[in-house]
Amino acid sequence: MSLLSVENLSFSIDGTKLLKNITFSLEKGSLTLVAGKNGSGKSMLLKCLKGLEKPDEGIIKVNGKVLKREKERMKAFGLVFQDTSLEIVGSTVRKDIAFGLENLRMERDIIQEKTNRMVSLFALEKIQDLPPSVLSGGEKRRLSIAGVLAMEPEIILMDEPLANLDYPSVKMVLSTLVQLKEKGVTVIIVSHEAEKLLSLTDNTIILSEGRLVDMGRSKDMMGALRDNEVYLPPKAVFEDLTWLK
Amino acid sequence: MAQINPFASLVMLISASIASSLLSGYETVAVLLLVLIVPFFFNVNILKVMWSMKVMLITALLIFLFSYFGKGSLLSSISESAKFLSVIGLSALYIKKSDLIDLATTMGSILSPLLGKRGRKASSAVMMTLALFPIIFSTATEMMNARKSRGGSFLYHPIKSITEYTVSMMRLLFQKVVIFQDALYSRSWTTGGERTKVVLGKRDWVLMILAFILLIGFVLWKKVF
Numbered sequence: 061m062s063l064l065s066v067e068n069l070s071f072s073i074d075g076t077k078l079l080k081n082i083t084f085s086l087e088k089g090s091l092t093l094v095a096g097k098n099g100s101g102k103s104m105l106l107k108c109l110k111g112l113e114k115p116d117e118g119i120i121k122v123n124g125k126v127l128k129r130e131k132e133r134m135k136a137f138g139l140v141f142q143d144t145s146l147e148i149v150g151s152t153v154r155k156d157i158a159f160g161l162e163n164l165r166m167e168r169d170i171i172q173e174k175t176n177r178m179v180s181l182f183a184l185e186k187i188q189d190l191p192p193s194v195l196s197g198g199e200k201r202r203l204s205i206a207g208v209l210a211m212e213p214e215i216i217l218m219d220e221p222l223a224n225l226d227y228p229s230v231k232m233v234l235s236t237l238v239q240l241k242e243k244g245v246t247v248i249i250v251s252h253e254a255e256k257l258l259s260l261t262d263n264t265i266i267l268s269e270g271r272l273v274d275m276g277r278s279k280d281m282m283g284a285l286r287d288n289e290v291y292l293p294p295k296a297v298f299e300d301l302t303w304l305k
Numbered sequence: 306m307a308q309i310n311p312f313a314s315l316v317m318l319i320s321a322s323i324a325s326s327l328l329s330g331y332e333t334v335a336v337l338l339l340v341l342i343v344p345f346f347f348n349v350n351i352l353k354v355m356w357s358m359k360v361m362l363i364t365a366l367l368i369f370l371f372s373y374f375g376k377g378s379l380l381s382s383i384s385e386s387a388k389f390l391s392v393i394g395l396s397a398l399y400i401k402k403s404d405l406i407d408l409a410t411t412m413g414s415i416l417s418p419l420l421g422k423r424g425r426k427a428s429s430a431v432m433m434t435l436a437l438f439p440i441i442f443s444t445a446t447e448m449m450n451a452r453k454s455r456g457g458s459f460l461y462h463p464i465k466s467i468t469e470y471t472v473s474m475m476r477l478l479f480q481k482v483v484i485f486q487d488a489l490y491s492r493s494w495t496t497g498g499e500r501t502k503v504v505l506g507k508r509d510w511v512l513m514i515l516a517f518i519l520l521i522g523f524v525l526w527k528k529v530f
Contacts, residue, residue, distance in 0.1 A: 110491055155406065
């Protein structure tokens with residue numbers, strides 16, 4: 061059984077349809093890339109899944125259960141935003157990881173335990189008491205992911221996780237994605253930068269003008285990505301499409 | 306110095322404010338001199354700190370001038386200025402030494418028994434406002450630099466320039482606020498929602514008891530002497 065099943069998801073603003081009958085399903089533990097040109101509806105898809113926007117129609121199921129209410133989608137999905145400066149709120153790394161857990165009104169000792177686990181998992185020990193303002197781009201991104209993962213969502217959504225990062229920071233984030241995959245975490249990534257992470261992903265979904273135009277195993281989607289004006293280096297081999305090497 | 310529990314900071318702030326309001330003119334000047342001299346023993350560059358507080362210093366100077374020309378007493382005017390600086394300084398310390406999120410959570414805990422959900426909503430509003438200050442400053446600076454780099458100047462047609470700048474900045478800020486709000490909601494934060502309470506540590510209890518004892522002692526001393 062699929063972990064996530066989306067059926068006929070549609071969303072419009074002021075009569076303009078931004079998502080049109082999106083249907084797909086994903087297995088547990090998969091890493092999926094959502095690609096497409098600007099304005100194709102990628103970020104809006106993440107917002108609808110997360111519950112930040114209410115779709116006009118469609119069914120979202122996680123583990124076979126239909127998520128009708130916004131609260132259910134908020135709990136099932138974790139969303140890592142593109143702009144970390146607007147997402148990180150804690151005065152220290154530890155406090156930021158604990159922020160979401162405090163919102164869930166967990167007991168203090170459970171918050172402490174989960175925060176310690178995230179600090180250890182993402183190797184944040186040396187910087188855990190530092191203010192987020194002094195962190196590098198890659199460290200901030202890892203902190204954002206840690207803060208979301210601490211809340212134990214079923215699926216993690218990431219909006220342009222590699223945007224505005226230098227090469228070392230990109231490698232740091234890609235290593236984190238590999239780590240998440242090894243832990244069996246289901247991740248959906250929206251990114252323009254297919255050439256940096258395609259070979260790490262299991263599946264690729266291509267959106268165009270709000271429609272899902274193609275979907276398949278990532279290794280079979282190179283031609284479709286190029287046809288939909290998503291950049292891939294010419295003559296590139298699938299295994300080379302990662303900056304982690 | 307590590308962060309202090311906001312409730313403990315609030316108790317100390319209230320105690321210091323009450324004590325400050327009971328000081329006579331000479332006592333205020335003595336405290337002010339202490340505030341200026343003591344930092345030298347801790348290698349704190351008091352002039353640098355004062356320069357960073359220049360807006361408050363200008364306001365204190367205005368209070369002094371209005372008081373002096375109104376009442377004609379130099380000591381009384383200095384005392385009023387000093388009291389203003391001490392309350393504002395302590396409030397700034399309260400905000401600086403307390404975690405922003407803990408501050409809002411504690412405020413909500415204090416206000417909610419009195420005002421119910423409205424109390425927590427008020428504290429959420431305070432938290433959002435404080436969290437947005439760095440975003441506002443960085444956005445404003447970014448826009449100003451972008452305009453300067455294209456030859457823009459507020460001195461040329463100042464009203465038009467400032468109006469355009471303000472409108473553009475507000476529009477950009479609203480977009481950032483929406484993203485910020487989405488980021489908070491996506492981590493289960495809700496306006497007026499309850500959160501895990503902030504715990505008072507041993508040091509916080511010691512500081513509160515000390516502040517209370519000093520306040521009572523000071524009030525008694527004033528009554529006796």
